[in-house]
Amino acid sequence: MSQRRIAIVLFNLGGPDSPEAVRPFLTNLFTDPAILRVPGFIRPFLGRYIAWKRTKPALENYAILGGKSPLLELTEGQARALEAALAGDPGTAFRCFVAMRYWHPFSDEAAREVKAWLPDEVLLLPLYPQYSTTTTGSSVTAWDEACRAIGFSVPTTTLCCWHSHPGFAAATAALVRRSYDAARATLPADVPLRILFSAHGLPESIVKAGDPYQWQVERSTAAVVEALAIDGLDHAICYQSRVTPEVWIGPSTEAEIERAAHDKVALLVCPIAFVSEHSETLVELDVEYGELAHKLGVPGYFRVPAQNSDPAFIVALADIARDALGSGRALCSFAGPRQCPKQHGDCPHGAARIAA
Ligand SMILES: C=CC1=C(C)c2cc3[nH]c(cc4nc(cc5[nH]c(cc1n2)c(C)c5CCC(=O)O)C(CCC(=O)O)=C4C)c(C)c3C=C
Ligand SMILES: [Fe+2]
Numbered sequence: 001m002s003q004r005r006i007a008i009v010l011f012n013l014g015g016p017d018s019p020e021a022v023r024p025f026l027t028n029l030f031t032d033p034a035i036l037r038v039p040g041f042i043r044p045f046l047g048r049y050i051a052w053k054r055t056k057p058a059l060e061n062y063a064i065l066g067g068k069s070p071l072l073e074l075t076e077g078q079a080r081a082l083e084a085a086l087a088g089d090p091g092t093a094f095r096c097f098v099a100m101r102y103w104h105p106f107s108d109e110a111a112r113e114v115k116a117w118l119p120d121e122v123l124l125l126p127l128y129p130q131y132s133t134t135t136t137g138s139s140v141t142a143w144d145e146a147c148r149a150i151g152f153s154v155p156t157t158t159l160c161c162w163h164s165h166p167g168f169a170a171a172t173a174a175l176v177r178r179s180y181d182a183a184r185a186t187l188p189a190d191v192p193l194r195i196l197f198s199a200h201g202l203p204e205s206i207v208k209a210g211d212p213y214q215w216q217v218e219r220s221t222a223a224v225v226e227a228l229a230i231d232g233l234d235h236a237i238c239y240q241s242r243v244t245p246e247v248w249i250g251p252s253t254e255a256e257i258e259r260a261a262h263d264k265v266a267l268l269v270c271p272i273a274f275v276s277e278h279s280e281t282l283v284e285l286d287v288e289y290g291e292l293a294h295k296l297g298v299p300g301y302f303r304v305p306a307q308n309s310d311p312a313f314i315v316a317l318a319d320i321a322r323d324a325l326g327s328g329r330a331l332c333s334f335a336g337p338r339q340c341p342k343q344h345g346d347c348p349h350g351a352a353r354i355a356a
């Protein structure tokens with residue numbers, strides 16, 4: 001019996017693999033029209049200028065990590081673990097590929113590899129639980145262009161988001177629970193503990209233009225809090241990593257750290273929009289915000305690790321992949337025009353899952 005060959009393409013942002021790569025990586029990021037929303041003729045100049053300005057602080061951050069981002073290695077680990085979780089179906093052969101948006105392997109490299117594997121079908125699976133035009137939307141555009149350039153076309157399902165998937169919520173809640181219990185065990189009984197769900201921020205103008213990301217971050221948090229089932233849990237959502245001078249969505253993670261100092265509560269920070277460790281968890285959350293919390297006298301500062309290849313998370317990702325493939329294109333996956341139905345305002349995937 002011949003097997004159906006399904007290629008799963010994991011999208012992530014990518015990160016520099018050496019200090020020399022930092023500036024071109026940042027240039028790729030800031031000249032992306034999904035990120036820098038200015039008229040086309042200004043973008044190459046302004047994007048290069050912002051990348052140049054950002055290079056020094058970014059180099060300092062990556063120096064703490066040995067001069068490079070760990071994101072590719074961790075994403076490759078997730079790809080291999082997901083393949084193992086999906087193996088064993090006699091009728092289907094799955095193979096996972098990685099396509100990064102701003103550094104190698106780019107979509108065109110991944111598309112060539114996928115084409116050479118001769119799949120019958122492709123599933124585009126973003127490693128972003130929440131949809132944003134700046135992340136998943138941009139990756140889908142780059143993938144489409146790469147496939148067009150090499151004349152590659154097979155039936156493709158594009159999953160837009162899985163912000164409230166019960167497996168994702170349960171796996172994340174289990175990680176939170178472990179860190180929560182460990183933090184509680186080291187804190188004096190009279191020191192309260194608050195969980196901060198910290199997500200990457202976005203310029204407010206992008207959300208006002210209809211990006212569903214903030215709404216989906218709120219849904220993810222609600223799903224994890226529900227799965228945690230801790231009575232009277234003190235928690236808040238906040239946004240980190242602001243890198244441009246415009247107004248970004250808030251409250252910022254820094255503002256929440258100041259509030260915790262004022263309220264004399266310890267903090268457990270849980271990344272809610274990243275499923276891998278990288279500079280924004282290992283440097284920004286652990287080092288920069290850890291130092292801020294210490295300086296302001298927050299009585300305890302702890303962090304939930306990102307999912308990486310956590311077994312329960314990989315099982316959830318395998319379920320998400322099967323659900324998306326099994327539903328044709330009905331489950332919050334794109335059909336035809338590369339846009340989630342209803343502008344994600346009430347994304348059917350998250351809504352159906354929450355109601356279930
Ligand atoms: C306007 C700028 C940016 C927007 C909007 C943005 C959205 C966004 N990004 C992620 C996830 C990641 N971002 C990462 C790095 C990174 N992001 C920006 C800027 C914007 N991101 C910059 C300048 C950088 C480089 C690092 C730095 O200079 O501080 C990464 C990877 C980092 C690594 O270490 O590999 C991820 C992952 C999300 C989820 C998101 C919006 C929803
Ligand atoms: Fe980012």
Ligand SMILES: [Fe+2]
Binds near residue numbers: 131160
């Ligand atoms: Fe959606």
